[in-house]
Amino acid sequence: MSVNYELEPIFPEFNVYPPRWNFDNERAWQLYRRAKREQWDEEEIDWNRVREIASGLDRKQRLAIAYWWSLLSTFDNATPVFAYALVKAHELHLDTAVKGVLTTITFDENRHNVMCGLAINSVLPGYPFNFKPQDELERKVKLNTLWAWYNGSRYWKAYLEAYSKYTMDVLFTSFMMGEAAATTVFSTMSKGAKVEEFSKLFKKTAVDETRHYAFTHLIMTENASSMSEERKKLVSKQVRAGFVFLSLITYRPPKDFWRLPSWFQEVNEHMEDLAREAGFYIPELKEKEEAWRMAILRVGSTLSRYGVPMPAIPELGITGEEVKDLKEEDFIPVF
Numbered sequence: 001m002s003v004n005y006e007l008e009p010i011f012p013e014f015n016v017y018p019p020r021w022n023f024d025n026e027r028a029w030q031l032y033r034r035a036k037r038e039q040w041d042e043e044e045i046d047w048n049r050v051r052e053i054a055s056g057l058d059r060k061q062r063l064a065i066a067y068w069w070s071l072l073s074t075f076d077n078a079t080p081v082f083a084y085a086l087v088k089a090h091e092l093h094l095d096t097a098v099k100g101v102l103t104t105i106t107f108d109e110n111r112h113n114v115m116c117g118l119a120i121n122s123v124l125p126g127y128p129f130n131f132k133p134q135d136e137l138e139r140k141v142k143l144n145t146l147w148a149w150y151n152g153s154r155y156w157k158a159y160l161e162a163y164s165k166y167t168m169d170v171l172f173t174s175f176m177m178g179e180a181a182a183t184t185v186f187s188t189m190s191k192g193a194k195v196e197e198f199s200k201l202f203k204k205t206a207v208d209e210t211r212h213y214a215f216t217h218l219i220m221t222e223n224a225s226s227m228s229e230e231r232k233k234l235v236s237k238q239v240r241a242g243f244v245f246l247s248l249i250t251y252r253p254p255k256d257f258w259r260l261p262s263w264f265q266e267v268n269e270h271m272e273d274l275a276r277e278a279g280f281y282i283p284e285l286k287e288k289e290e291a292w293r294m295a296i297l298r299v300g301s302t303l304s305r306y307g308v309p310m311p312a313i314p315e316l317g318i319t320g321e322e323v324k325d326l327k328e329e330d331f332i333p334v335f
Contacts (some may be wrong), residue, residue: 003198004117007163027218028097034213035104040204042115050122052196057278058075059134062070064139064274066124068282070145071249072266073116075178078109081159085171088163101215116202126251140267147260148248154259155245169223173235176302177242181250182206185283188291192281218300224306232308233305235319239299240311240323243292247315251288254315272302292316 011017023029054062086102120127128146134140162171183206190202220235227235245254252265272282283291296318300310309321 001303005292009023012289016087021096023096025095025097027117027222028095029331031214031218032097032104033212035101035108038211039104039107040111041174042111042118042201045115045201047118047122048198050119050195050197053279054123055151061274061278062124062135063127063131063280064271065280066120066127067117067141067145068275068280069123069250070128073113073120074148074248075246076116076276079106082106082109084160087325089168092168092239094168098219105212105215107244108212112205115205116315119198119201119218137267137270140261140263140269141259144267146266147264151248151260161323166222166238167223167231168281169219169227170238172219173238173242176213176216176220176299177217177239177295179204179209179247180298181246181292182209182321183213184294185250186289188283188287192283194279194281194316200293213298221302221306224308227308229251232306233300235303235308236311236320236321237323239303240313243311243315251292252285278297289316293318301320 053081054065057065080103082105086099086106089099098308124131131138131142133142184210186202187208190199191205193202195197234311241257244254244258247253248258253260275282292313293316296310296316300320303310310318311323312318312320
């Protein structure tokens, strides 16, 4: 095929070339600058001190703390999620600062994932794969972790396909509820933690989640005024999906999505109690409910300004747009 090099080339659609830059989205640039200022290093935490404290706990208490971190990692294993979003942002030639913020979130999520691994390794090295249960409770705890991770694996393909189904603004509303709730939960845990190093971790993580929420808010509000009614309904559906997905660790897992052992909730509550006895602060159910209500108020106030109906959250007694028939491919939210 002959090529006329006298003409400018026609670039393929959905391609990261040609590179383009723009510097006029000041809201996004402010968030990008903030993200760079607020970076931190998970290795600054005194993990030897965590190991020293863990050595004074009994086996079940150490298991309870490691187990909680393993559940958190279901959501903090999000580096590839945002890395993929970053690739898509380049293919779509989004604003330079938006791509910059996505780069920092990808880095944040890697740090959060490493944080989970370091915490588990400091408290109960080898959990869960090299962990040998000594009784029925320990067997069920290990299975709880593995089944939580299995559920995370179920939405990965759906996430990869989501970009052909949703625009970026709709897609990122999936994260709004989770980010809003996580901010409150981690702030609460940082204040209640008796282990200073964990308090530092939660405080720093809460700062990250606050910034991530600001990003989802930015993406949604920049496009909300031009949303069709159909896209508004998709947003409502994604906000509901966000609540259902994140509830595993921030509330109680509804049955809309989760496939879990029959004993999951009973064992989970028992392990939370053991962790609390060990000085590892986990919010009680009422505190979790309050965190979600605050998140719903934050997200709902934003949605209402643009005529987007807030979905009903019957688990918390919240009325709104009823969302029916949530399917597996609808679940694409993460921390």
